[in-house]
Amino acid sequence: MLDYTHVDGLSADDVARLRAVYEPLTGSVRELIDATIRTEVDEDVVAAAKAEIDSATARLRAAQKDGSFGIQFGAEGDSMPWGNAVIGVRNPTAPPLLIHKEPEGVATSDFYLGAAFEGPPGHVHGGVSAKILDHVLGDAASRPGVQRLTGTINVRYRRLTPLGRLHAEARVTHTDGFKTYAVGHIADKTGITVEAEAVFIEPKWARS
Amino acid sequence: MLDYTHVDGLSADDVARLRAVYEPLTGSVRELIDATIRTEVDEDVVAAAKAEIDSATARLRAAQKDGSFGIQFGAEGDSMPWGNAVIGVRNPTAPPLLIHKEPEGVATSDFYLGAAFEGPPGHVHGGVSAKILDHVLGDAASRPGVQRLTGTINVRYRRLTPLGRLHAEARVTHTDGFKTYAVGHIADKTGITVEAEAVFIEPKWARS
Secondary structure (H helix, E strand, O other): OOOEEEOOOOOHHHHHHHHHHHHHHHHHHHHHHHHHHHEOOOHHHHHHHHHHHHHHHHHHHOOEOOOOOOEEEOOOOOEEOOOOOOOOOOOOOOOOOOOEEEOOOEEEEEEEEOHHHEOOOOEEOHHHHHHHHHHHHHHHOOEOOEOOEEEEEEEEEOOOOEOEEEEEEEEEEEEEOOEEEEEEEEEEOOEEEEEEEEEEEOOHHHOO | OOOEEEOOOOOHHHHHHHHHHHHHHHHHHHHHHHHHHHEOOOHHHHHHHHHHHHHHHHHHOOOEOOOOOOEEEOOOOOEEOOOOOOOOOOOOOOOOOOOEEEOOOEEEEEEEEOHHHEOOOOEEOHHHHHHHHHHHHHHHOOEOOEOOEEEEEEEEEOOOOEOEEEEEEEEEEEEEOOEEEEEEEEEEOOEEEEEEEEEEEOOHHHOO
16 A cells, blocks of 8 residues: 555645745756756855855755655545655656546646756657656546556557657556556657657556 | 867866866755755845856856867867766756776766655756656767767656766667667665666768
8 A cells, every 4th residue: 555645734825835936946957957967067156056066955954754645635636746756846857747637538748847857968868758658548447536556558659759748648448456557758849759659557556 | 960069179187177177066056956956045045045156157157168068078089978968067057977998898886865856855856867768878889989869769767766876877789780788777775776778870971
């Protein structure tokens, strides 16, 4: 059984306030990540920047959660998957994806991948595409209150995906008991670059 | 054709010196990412940390490469895939993986995944496992001077992978013309959690 944390007395307003505090911090760290990869400044400037970064880290670590963020819930049911590696608003390594869930098991997202997501020069790392497709297909396959985990995913690369503005979409094709089947793709402005199909499974401990 | 940058006059010593300048910076940003996800400090402390981060970013952006890092080479052939999303020593979003390449198409890696790689509470995001397997299998399938790109990868999740210390390994099963087939897995201390098989393709423009 996974540990979903319900935070007593945290109203929807409190959740919105927390988001307003932490989301800009995460955005600043994302900018820093990009600058760290692309910088060409001299050694002494790097040292000065590093000292400021270490100071910021010490401030933030003055009070911190043990382990990882987990998935927290407010008292009114607000879900906070804020540490998530793909969609987490508090995870600077997430692009993050903002996923639009449509009726009938369809999920779509428009997102931007910069220097942090590179594999082949100027292009998205194949593994990053797989990571994003896993999440978007999983979102298509999920309904509120019904947890699903990836059983298998097959990813097919038609061609290299350029860094920049991209689109992902996924849809459920059918369900069979505790299994949900979904397909999807990533596309750039000229068409599909990567396709995937996956099976998602509702874990035994989540079945009601 | 991909843009591999050869840096004229950059000796092996120069490459080592650059690495010594930038690798500690990247390490500091990785610590900051972890602290950003886990912090519970008050709003005013977050604001103070954010100001330092923004200052560090401005310093680093005073001189920076356009676009992404790419894959650069020194004059003596040293490869610098330093911006890579899985192994890049200048990419704070990479764990990073240090991959040991053994003869006969085998690749292994021991690595640590913390809060930044979370999906289900306390566990590795399924997409992150796929990303890592794509890279480790690809490394097994590659030889110096022979570039390969992922054609397809199939990933099967046996059970959830806990955050923490993990091991990955991959090996080539066979080759068929310009296609190389590889299998591999991720394991925690009690055994295999995720398996993969993939086909890698030597692109037409890289065939000699």
